[in-house]
Amino acid sequence: MLGMIGAGVGYYMYNKPVASLENKKPDVEVSAVKLISDYEADEKNADGMYLGKVVEVTGKIAAITVEEGKTKVQIETGNPMSMIICELEEGSEAGSIKAGDEIKIKGMCSGYLSDVILVQASLVN
Amino acid sequence: MRSTVIIVLLLSTQLVFGQKYYSKTGKISFHSEASMEKIEATNSSASTVIDVATGSIEWAVLIQGFKFEKSLMQDHFNENYMESTTYPKAKFKGKIDNAASVNFSKDGVYNVTVSGQLEMHGVTKPVTTQGTITVKGGAISAKSKLTVLIADYGIEIPKLVEDNIAKSVDISIMADYQLMNALP
Numbered sequence: 001m002l003g004m005i006g007a008g009v010g011y012y013m014y015n016k017p018v019a020s021l022e023n024k025k026p027d028v029e030v031s032a033v034k035l036i037s038d039y040e041a042d043e044k045n046a047d048g049m050y051l052g053k054v055v056e057v058t059g060k061i062a063a064i065t066v067e068e069g070k071t072k073v074q075i076e077t078g079n080p081m082s083m084i085i086c087e088l089e090e091g092s093e094a095g096s097i098k099a100g101d102e103i104k105i106k107g108m109c110s111g112y113l114s115d116v117i118l119v120q121a122s123l124v125n
Numbered sequence: 126m127r128s129t130v131i132i133v134l135l136l137s138t139q140l141v142f143g144q145k146y147y148s149k150t151g152k153i154s155f156h157s158e159a160s161m162e163k164i165e166a167t168n169s170s171a172s173t174v175i176d177v178a179t180g181s182i183e184w185a186v187l188i189q190g191f192k193f194e195k196s197l198m199q200d201h202f203n204e205n206y207m208e209s210t211t212y213p214k215a216k217f218k219g220k221i222d223n224a225a226s227v228n229f230s231k232d233g234v235y236n237v238t239v240s241g242q243l244e245m246h247g248v249t250k251p252v253t254t255q256g257t258i259t260v261k262g263g264a265i266s267a268k269s270k271l272t273v274l275i276a277d278y279g280i281e282i283p284k285l286v287e288d289n290i291a292k293s294v295d296i297s298i299m300a301d302y303q304l305m306n307a308l309p
Contacts, residue, residue, distance in 0.1 A: 014195070018199055019196060051210060067150060087170060109189075110190040111189060111213040111214065113149075115172075119170075119189070
């Protein structure tokens with residue numbers, strides 16, 4: 001009996017999908033402008049602060065794109081070539097947001113490639 | 126007259142700086158099949174630039190942006206195999222070997238060979254692969270596939286899960302490029 005429960009738990013752990021971040025508290029809160037300037041000043045240092053962490057970003061939406069069912073929200077930083085790009089989590093509601101809106105959005109920071117990219121992002125109410 | 130001079134200057138600057146095309150939505154997927162498990166992941170925010178004047182191609186992708194279906198696989202990938210906190214990116218820097226046979230101003234599907242250096246998990250190795258570059262209505266897109274041996278990049282698979290992880294990984298790459306403005 002115990003073996004079956006063990007096997008069941010094992011099966012569940014092995015196959016469980018990537019957890020949603022929607023209800024996770026952010027590890028750090030930062031403005032879009034500061035986030036990009038931290039990365040531009042010292043990438044390695046910024047990775048230490050943000051990489052792999054749940055980051056809540058405040059800023060103004062530059063654009064929203066949808067490609068192959070995936071929504072990406074671009075947050076302005078003052079530099080149009082270097083923005084905060086947030087890939088919305090599957091199942092996350094984009095609601096009625098539009099370019100120009102001031103929003104809070106959180107996601108896992110996956111690093112910096114001229115833009116800072118947050119994955120598994122969701123809007124914060 | 127002044128506007129003509131400005132236009133000529135802008136055009137010649139474009140020529141002087143070459144013609145660079147870029148994408149921030151490059152798609153990289155990888156697939157690895159072992160006796161027990163099929164491992165797949167995709168990243169659709171890779172960054173890539175093609176310089177049509179020189180034939181050079183560059184790619185960069187964030188390891189923590191690869192999406193797996195299963196949580197445990199994504200964790201193992203990042204923590205144990207790629208060590209993505211230490212090596213957050215994979216990069217490719219290379220060129221189209223037969224760039225002379227590609228006419229970037231003429232619609233068509235061009236078969237290309239691309240060679241360069243692939244840096245992954247802190248290890249850099251030369252790679253060569255085939256691909257296609259499609260030019261259509263002024264737009265450029267590229268597609269390629271390559272297979273890498275994970276051991277080549279210092280990626281260690283613990284004996285315990287050896288059967289679950291294949292020794293080689295098939296990588297698919299594609300991007301739709303847009304022209305980069307030479308002037309800000």
